[in-house]
Amino acid sequence: MNRLTLTAVAALAVMGAAACSDREDDVVQPPAAGAAPEPVTETQAQVAQTQAAVAFGMTRQELEDADLLSAQGNTDLGDVETLVLDANGALTSIVVELEGPGDPKVVVPVAQISSVDQNGEKDLTTTLTAAQLQALPAWTPQG
Known part of the structure; x- marks a missing residue:
């Protein structure tokens, strides 16, 4: 390959990496009913994470680090993995990686989750x- 071709290939690789990095797969949005979830832009993800955190009385960092606890708060059921938004950008579900064999990831409706503060540590809880x-439905990450 000549020098110009190598430069062009390198430039395309950098642009492709930049385009990929503009997507946030910790927050996803199904493009249509039954379609595979797609990452939203980083800006959309930041807004969604902030709004969801505020709704739960948490900071974004607390939400990202949150565990899902039993209603009594004494059993760690899993960890927050991904926020799922509807077409309007509203939070509908949270993907939780469950504790246990295989660490399965499931989609938990946001209506089944609330926040809890135990000695200054904020987490999520469910009944x-x-x-x-x-x-619950298994989470199928995009390929």
């Missing part, structure tokens, strides 16, 4: 049991 969480 769903571990078995009910296991029965």
Whole structure:
């Protein structure tokens, strides 16, 4: 290859990496009913994370680091992985990586989640049991 071709290939690789990095896959939005979830832009993700955190009485960092606890707050059921937005950008579900064999990821409706503050540590809680969480739809990350 000549020098000009190598420079062009390198420039395209950098632009492609920059385009990919503008997508935030910790926050996703299904483009249409039944379609695979797609990452939103970094700006959309930041807005969604901030709004969701405020709704739960948390900071964005607290939401990103949150555990999902049992209703009694004594059992760690899983960890927050991904926020799922509807077409209007409203939070509808949170993907939780459950504790246990295989660490399955499930989609938990936001209506089934609330926040809890235990000695200054903010987490999320649910009245769903571990078995009910296991029965929720599995999260299928985009390829």
